[in-house]
Amino acid sequence: MKQEYLKNTSTLTLSADSCTGCGMCESVCPHAVFAMAGAKARIEALDRCMECGACAMNCPTAAIEVSKGVGCAQAVIQGWLKGTEPSCDCSGGCC
Secondary structure, three states: OOOOOOOOOOOOEEOOOOOOOOOHHHHHOOOOOEEEEOOEEEEOOHHHOOOOOHHHHHOOOOOEEOOOOOHHHHHHHHHHHHOOOOOOOOOOOOO
C-alpha cells in the first residue's frame, strides 16, 4: 500500500486538454499518483502526492502543475524528518 498524506491538500493539477498521453508522469512519479486512462493520464490518487515536482518537470506539454516543496504534504514530511509537529501555516487547522 502506498503512503497517503493529508486528504485533499495537494497543489497538483492536471489539464486533460493539454495531456498528450505520453505516460511520463506515470513513469516518474514515486508514489503512483498517475494512471493512464486510454490516451490520457489521470490523477488516480491525489492524496499520495508529496509535491516533489517530478511529474511537472518531465511533462513535455506542461499539462501538470504542482507547487513543489510547499503545502501540507511538505509540512508533514518536514515534521517527520525533524520530529516536530507539521506546520504549513494553513490558518485553517488542516495539519
